[in-house]
Amino acid sequence: MTRAALLVLADGRFPAGGHAHSGGAEAAVKAGRVTGAEDLEDFCRGRLHTAGLVAGALAAAAVLGVDPRELDAAAEARTPSPALRRAARRLGRQLLRAARASWPCAELDQVAGWFPKGAHQPVVLGLAARAAGLGPSDAAYCALYECVSGPATATVRLLSLDPFDATGVLARLAPELDAAAESAVGAARRAATEGVGVLPAASGPLLEIMAEAHAAWPARLFAS
Structure with missing residues (x-):
């Protein structure tokens, strides 16, 4: 296993x-639910323990x-919003395109054939x-970190928030991310022997509702 590969995969400049x-x-800012760093922390915490936990376990x-x-x-069953399903597949x-260029392997090629429009x-x-030789904990951390770093970076642009x-x-969310990653990996290990039905199904209904509203905006800065 190479930890350098983890840095590549988790790098915000990776073309995924x-x-x-x-x-x-973006929808949360427009609705006035995120107005500064304190609100952003609450928003990211909510994502971490719902969508993030699910994503970490799947990864x-x-x-x-x-x-x-x-x-x-x-993943499809755990994503009620059609808009979020489309975004996840895009x-x-x-990501699959970037991964195949970075770590070519038959498994990634096979998945590309199975899901020509994209897997979640x-x-x-x-x-x-x-494919990069990383372990389940690495993948869980990547998924969970993306879940909170994406909104944080976007909010800097949306609110001119101090970086x-x-x-x-x-x-500040790091200890909670550690705990969520541990839970995600534990659930994944159970799924490997008991089936995918035991994976977390934590939900954020307001995120789903806001995603549908956001998708209908005539103009927006972000795709989701």
């Missing part, structure tokens, strides 16, 4: 398309060799981590 998505932050399970088709179906398609992004993230304040939010 995440920079175009706010993780719901870790993919590293452990759970069938990607079953994981994709599980991100998955872009956390599943692809786990497969990319596996130091946004980074402080991420630093």
Whole structure:
């Protein structure tokens, strides 16, 4: 296993398309739910323990060799919003393209054939981590960190928030991210023997509702 590969995969400059998505932050800012660093921290904490936990478990399970088709179906079932489903598949398609260029392997090629329109992004993230020689904990951390760093970065642009304040939010959430990663990996290990039905299904209904409203905006800065 090479930890340098983890740095590549988790780097915000990795061409996986995440920079175009706010993780719901744009809709939250427009609705007045995120107005500064304190609100951002609450928003990111909510994402961490719902969408983040689910994504982390899916990614870790993919590293452990759970069938990607079953994981994709599980991700679909855990994403009620059609807008978020579309966004997840677009991100998955872009991430798979970048992963195949970075860590070419037959498994990634096979998945590209199975999902020409893209698999759900956390599943692809786990497969990319596996191709890079990383473990389930690495994949879970990547998924969870993306879940909170995306909204934090987007909010800097949306509110002209001080980047130091946004980074402080991420630093304060670090212990909770550690705990969520441990839970995600534990669930993934269970899924490897008991099936994908035991994976977390934590939900954020307001995120889903705001995603549908955001998708209908005639003009927006971020894709989701």
